[in-house]
Amino acid sequence: MKKADIELQFNWIFVLIVGTVILAFFIGVVMKQKGFAEQKTGVQLSADLETITTGAEVSKGTAQIIKVPQLGIEFRSEDCLRRYSIGGGTKQYREKIIFAPGLIKGNEILAWTMDWNVPYRVTNFLFLTSPQMRYILIDLSGANELAFQVNKSLPNEMYRELVTNPNSIINNRNYKVRLAYFSALPSQIVVPDELQSVNDKDLTAVNIVSSTPYKTGTLTFYEKKGSSFQPVGQTYILGILSIYGAIFTDDYEMYNCNMKEAFKKMNFVTTIIQNRTNVLYNDVAICMDEYYLSFMPLQTIAAESSILMSIFPVSSQARVDSLYNAAFVELESSNRNLQLQSCPELY
Amino acid sequence: MGETIAILIIFFFLVIFGFGFYVRVQQSGFQRQKLEGTNLRAIQVAQKASFLPELQCSFKNVQVDDCIDLIKLDAFGRSLSNSDGSFYQYYSTVFGKSDIRVQMVYPPGPTYIVYTTEVTKPENNLSTFVPVALYNATSKSYSFGILSVNTYE
Numbered sequence: 001m002k003k004a005d006i007e008l009q010f011n012w013i014f015v016l017i018v019g020t021v022i023l024a025f026f027i028g029v030v031m032k033q034k035g036f037a038e039q040k041t042g043v044q045l046s047a048d049l050e051t052i053t054t055g056a057e058v059s060k061g062t063a064q065i066i067k068v069p070q071l072g073i074e075f076r077s078e079d080c081l082r083r084y085s086i087g088g089g090t091k092q093y094r095e096k097i098i099f100a101p102g103l104i105k106g107n108e109i110l111a112w113t114m115d116w117n118v119p120y121r122v123t124n125f126l127f128l129t130s131p132q133m134r135y136i137l138i139d140l141s142g143a144n145e146l147a148f149q150v151n152k153s154l155p156n157e158m159y160r161e162l163v164t165n166p167n168s169i170i171n172n173r174n175y176k177v178r179l180a181y182f183s184a185l186p187s188q189i190v191v192p193d194e195l196q197s198v199n200d201k202d203l204t205a206v207n208i209v210s211s212t213p214y215k216t217g218t219l220t221f222y223e224k225k226g227s228s229f230q231p232v233g234q235t236y237i238l239g240i241l242s243i244y245g246a247i248f249t250d251d252y253e254m255y256n257c258n259m260k261e262a263f264k265k266m267n268f269v270t271t272i273i274q275n276r277t278n279v280l281y282n283d284v285a286i287c288m289d290e291y292y293l294s295f296m297p298l299q300t301i302a303a304e305s306s307i308l309m310s311i312f313p314v315s316s317q318a319r320v321d322s323l324y325n326a327a328f329v330e331l332e333s334s335n336r337n338l339q340l341q342s343c344p345e346l347y
Numbered sequence: 348m349g350e351t352i353a354i355l356i357i358f359f360f361l362v363i364f365g366f367g368f369y370v371r372v373q374q375s376g377f378q379r380q381k382l383e384g385t386n387l388r389a390i391q392v393a394q395k396a397s398f399l400p401e402l403q404c405s406f407k408n409v410q411v412d413d414c415i416d417l418i419k420l421d422a423f424g425r426s427l428s429n430s431d432g433s434f435y436q437y438y439s440t441v442f443g444k445s446d447i448r449v450q451m452v453y454p455p456g457p458t459y460i461v462y463t464t465e466v467t468k469p470e471n472n473l474s475t476f477v478p479v480a481l482y483n484a485t486s487k488s489y490s491f492g493i494l495s496v497n498t499y500e
Binding site for chain 1: 348351355362387391394395397398401405407408410416418419421422423426437440441485
């Protein structure tokens, strides 16, 4: 073989090696950029969500649709560390109270904010969901006032319906379906025939048992296991907003952790109101009797909320009922009397 | 062969130069985003402080925007410093590294510290001022004040 032939072959080998190196380099850069861009979008969306949730904390009674990139937002709670994850980035939302399903899919988020008054404003609850997720309110009696009221109050943008016969439900192939039964018997909580084919993790249910004025009651969370629903756990409500919370979130632990956080805030706000009442009791002599009467219910609210912020759900409903009586019956009555006497109100 | 190697050296030199330039542009974008984030956080903290039910005035259970109840303000400050630390711990997650004060402007009066945090080397200090009404429930009178929120990085 001539020297020139050998050189030509070496040239080709050289070109092959260098070409591979150049190609590998650019593929590497592109892959890195792709990962970086996804992470950046996740971080940006996470920051946007932070802004949305902060905005929601300060506004109330608003429902809005927010456009987001189609990354999917996951909400989960582990040992009450409540987090959301977007595109690989995870953020803890600590003091915020967000009721959301485990996964929000699609390029739109429905954000609904309501203030939790028990009976004074404690905090805002933020409800997040996807307009693609389906909510079915099931009133088997056909005359449940609460079911009617909930259906009327939920935002229009939410994909929901009120049915009396679960067998009339047809499968619309939504990525998640949440069933909310109203005062159903455990034997009546069954997977509707049409929804048997839905994946277990994508079909959940809650049974809401509450009577007028719908401020206390019980909730039982269910998960689909094969062809039937299995109870996950029982918990309690305080105020109608916690009923909405149980409908929006499909996770039993998430609901309870959100409620614990709400009770913690309730405890802090109550401390302030207690201190304020003490000052008014000492400074506004003409109304001191009425302020004195409010000391006991405020003390009860502080004590009960202090327990509920660390143990929820409690073993019996008595503790929640005691909180309800102190807040919605005794304290509300005191505040009304103070208004009638033209005294500075408690809240 | 030598010619090819020379071309490759120039090629890689251009690639590295271009990459360096790209990284610099990215870095300046990152700095800008960081500053935007800080601005956003300052506004968020100011918003949170203005709408805190622990401080806001309320009449017949209706909250009044941009109004701070002086008795609540005083009670809030005392609770932050007196309690077992759980109160401060909770609000430090709400306000982060910031300093929130309310100054009574008319009639001239004291400055109340709502929340403060010790920062050894404050960076990107941003101040937001919100005019507020200060309500005294015992005398049923109003004063004029400024809610100032300083946030740090």
